[in-house]
Amino acid sequence: MKRLITCIVIFLGIIGICTWGTLSLRHHSHALIQTLQAAHDAAAEDRMEDALRLTEDFLADWEDAEQLFIYILRHEQMDEVTFSSARLLPFLRQGDSAEFCAEVSEIIRALEHLWETEKPAPENFF
Amino acid sequence: MAVVFIRTVLLYFLIVVALRIMGRRQIGELQPSEFVITILISNIAALPIENPTTPLSSGVIPILTLVCLEVFSSMVLLKWIGLRKWITGSPKVLIKDGILDQKMMKQLRFNMSDLAEELRDKDVFDINEVDFAVVETTGKLSIYKKFPHRTVTADMLSLSPAQDESVRITAISDGHIHKEGLQLYGRDKQWLEEELRKRELAVGDIFLLTMNRSGELSYILKGQ
Numbered sequence: 001m002k003r004l005i006t007c008i009v010i011f012l013g014i015i016g017i018c019t020w021g022t023l024s025l026r027h028h029s030h031a032l033i034q035t036l037q038a039a040h041d042a043a044a045e046d047r048m049e050d051a052l053r054l055t056e057d058f059l060a061d062w063e064d065a066e067q068l069f070i071y072i073l074r075h076e077q078m079d080e081v082t083f084s085s086a087r088l089l090p091f092l093r094q095g096d097s098a099e100f101c102a103e104v105s106e107i108i109r110a111l112e113h114l115w116e117t118e119k120p121a122p123e124n125f126f
Numbered sequence: 127m128a129v130v131f132i133r134t135v136l137l138y139f140l141i142v143v144a145l146r147i148m149g150r151r152q153i154g155e156l157q158p159s160e161f162v163i164t165i166l167i168s169n170i171a172a173l174p175i176e177n178p179t180t181p182l183s184s185g186v187i188p189i190l191t192l193v194c195l196e197v198f199s200s201m202v203l204l205k206w207i208g209l210r211k212w213i214t215g216s217p218k219v220l221i222k223d224g225i226l227d228q229k230m231m232k233q234l235r236f237n238m239s240d241l242a243e244e245l246r247d248k249d250v251f252d253i254n255e256v257d258f259a260v261v262e263t264t265g266k267l268s269i270y271k272k273f274p275h276r277t278v279t280a281d282m283l284s285l286s287p288a289q290d291e292s293v294r295i296t297a298i299s300d301g302h303i304h305k306e307g308l309q310l311y312g313r314d315k316q317w318l319e320e321e322l323r324k325r326e327l328a329v330g331d332i333f334l335l336t337m338n339r340s341g342e343l344s345y346i347l348k349g350q
Contacts, residue, residue, distance in 0.1 A: 006147060007197040010190050018187065075179035 021072040022120060028065040029115045032058060033108050040104040043097040055088050073114065080110045129178045137171045140186060144193045157214045157263060159199065163192050214263045221259035224272060234261055245269065292339035301330045301348070311339050
C-alpha cells in the first residue's frame, strides 16, 4: 500500500510538472512572439526607437524564459533563438531594418517551432 | 565533464530508488512487462548521460512514469485475474504423469536441448525421473520428480528433531547487536548482555553470534 501511495504521489507530481512546463512554454513563447512581432512592425514602419525598446524587452524576457526552458527542452532547440537574438541589436543600431526584420521572422519561426514540437497534440504523440 | 559526472550520480540514485519502488525480484524471475521496463529504464537513463544537451528531466520523467505504471499495473493485475492471465500468461504443463507434451513444446518453442538444459539445472539427467514439469510465466521450469527419485525427507523416515531445530538468527555481527533478530525470538539486548556476562564476554569481543529459539548461543570471537 505504501508503494502504491508513493507511486500515486510521484505520478501526480509528474503530471503537475508536465502540465506546468507545457503551460509555461506556451505562455512564454506566445508572449515572446508577440513582443517580437511588435518590434518587427515597429522596424517595418521605421519607428526604430520603439523597435529598440521592444527588442531589449524581448532579450530580457528570453533570458528569463531560457532559465526555465533549459530544464524542459533540448538545448539545441533553444540555441537557434539565442544565437539569432544576439544579432538583433547590432542590426537595429546600424539602422538595417530589412536584416532586422528577416532575423526577427526567423526567431518567431523558431519560437513557434518550440511550441509546436512540445504541445500535447496527436501529431507529436505519433 | 563535471556535468556528465553529476548527471550519472543523480541518475544512479534515481534508478536505485526506481527499482526499489518496483520491488525486489531477481532478473531471472522478472515477468515479461517487468523485463521490458528494466531494459527501457537502462536505455532511457543512458540518453541524458550521453548527451549533456538533453535536459535531465527527459530521463527522469520517463523512468519515474514507467515505474509508476508498472506498480499500478501490478496492483490492477493483483485484483483482475483475467487481465493477469492475458498480460503475464499462465504456467504451461510440459510433462504430465511422466509423459512429455510435444504439442506444448512446439507451442512454447521449446526444443529438446532447452528442456534437457533446464532439467540438468535441476540436477535431473534422465527425463524419465520427472513426473510433472511446468514452465512458469517467468520462463523457469519447475519439476516434480517421480517417487523413487525424490529426495528422502525426514517426514518419509518419520524422524523428529532431537533438539531445537529452529533457524539460527544472527544476534551479533561485527560487534553490533541485531535487535530485530533478538525480537524475533522474544529476547532483548539486556538478556543477551547477561548471557555474555555469564561467559565473561562483551559484545565488542564477538565477530558473529547466532542463536536458536531456545536461546542456545553459538559464537565466533574477533580474531579467532
